[in-house]
Amino acid sequence: SATATASVTPLPTVIPGPEIDQQLVGDDGKKTLWVIFVAMVIASAGFAALSWRVPIQRRLYHVITTLILIFASISYFAMATGHGVSVHKTVIRHQKTTFPTLHHGRTPVFWARYVDRALTTLILLHDLSLLAGLNGAHIIMAVVADVIMILTGLFAAFGSEGTPQKWGWYAISCISFLVVIWHLAVNGRAQANARSQKVGSFFLAIAGYTLVLWTAYPIVWGIADGSRKLSVDAEIIAYAVPDVLAKPIFGLWLLITHANIPETNIDLGGFWSYGFGGE
Numbered sequence: 001s002a003t004a005t006a007s008v009t010p011l012p013t014v015i016p017g018p019e020i021d022q023q024l025v026g027d028d029g030k031k032t033l034w035v036i037f038v039a040m041v042i043a044s045a046g047f048a049a050l051s052w053r054v055p056i057q058r059r060l061y062h063v064i065t066t067l068i069l070i071f072a073s074i075s076y077f078a079m080a081t082g083h084g085v086s087v088h089k090t091v092i093r094h095q096k097t098t099f100p101t102l103h104h105g106r107t108p109v110f111w112a113r114y115v116d117r118a119l120t121t122l123i124l125l126h127d128l129s130l131l132a133g134l135n136g137a138h139i140i141m142a143v144v145a146d147v148i149m150i151l152t153g154l155f156a157a158f159g160s161e162g163t164p165q166k167w168g169w170y171a172i173s174c175i176s177f178l179v180v181i182w183h184l185a186v187n188g189r190a191q192a193n194a195r196s197q198k199v200g201s202f203f204l205a206i207a208g209y210t211l212v213l214w215t216a217y218p219i220v221w222g223i224a225d226g227s228r229k230l231s232v233d234a235e236i237i238a239y240a241v242p243d244v245l246a247k248p249i250f251g252l253w254l255l256i257t258h259a260n261i262p263e264t265n266i267d268l269g270g271f272w273s274y275g276f277g278g279e
């Protein structure tokens with residue numbers, strides 16, 4: 001009848017769900033942050049100690065590898081104390097029935113990670129570039145791509161939740177990551193092979209290891225920070241594992257091999273030793 005037609009309300013397209021409580025860092029997350037902080041401090045001291053055992057002219061890898069651990073320690077201290085964290089509004093869409101339910105909430109964004117990554121990935125790239133013997137032009141291109149990768153990752157992290165733009169930043173970051181990979185896999189490998197067979201095969205192994213570990217970051221980001229499918233604590237642990245493998249374990253491998261393969265020595269034309277040379 002006419003009255004029934006008039007009372008028909010339009011079907012909802014989205015059902016507002018209950019607010020999700022602010023997601024907090026739990027005990028497991030806090031413990032993990034403090035444990036990794038302590039591990040990074042010990043590793044910093046360990047690498048600094050290792051560097052004293054070699055003459056200054058051959059300490060370049062030691063110095064820059066120690067810096068990676070110092071930056072990581074600072075970042076983990078910031079996160080563990082709760083200062084390197086910002087609270088961010090979240091929107092989570094659940095497609096439970098025909099109509100999606102929207103939940104609003106709050107979640108921490110660990111911005112200190114991005115400061116750490118900006119510095120440490122640059123240094124790690126220099127470790128690999130120096131090992132391969134890449135020229136300055138290629139190093140600069142890889143470095144610029146790396147900075148774009150981390151900064152657009154930061155923009156993605158702070159982008160409004162549930163928007164395509166957030167994934168747009170993520171996509172730009174992933175493309176920059178591919179540019180970094182390109183420089184290492186193609187130019188880096190060619191240069192390393194040109195230096196010597198030993199350097200070539202070591203570069204292949206350690207750059208391959210780096211590539212696998214670095215790929216873990218965008219995957220964890222997509223699941224945790226992008227799709228919000230992990231708890232805050234699970235996210236902390238999921239980043240802690242590659243952080244330990246990509247920083248202290250990478251550094252240890254690099255320095256031990258450097259000590260055993262003299263061909264990995266680099267000549268910065270007197271810059272590093274201020275031209276005095278000698279042992």
Ligand code: RET
Nearest residue numbers: 117120153173174177214217218221246
């Ligand atoms: C983000 C998010 C956006 C997409 C991509 C990312 C890549 C991050 C990488 C981080 C590497 C960090 C390391 C830290 C420790 O030393 C920013 C997560 C591609 C590759 C190695």
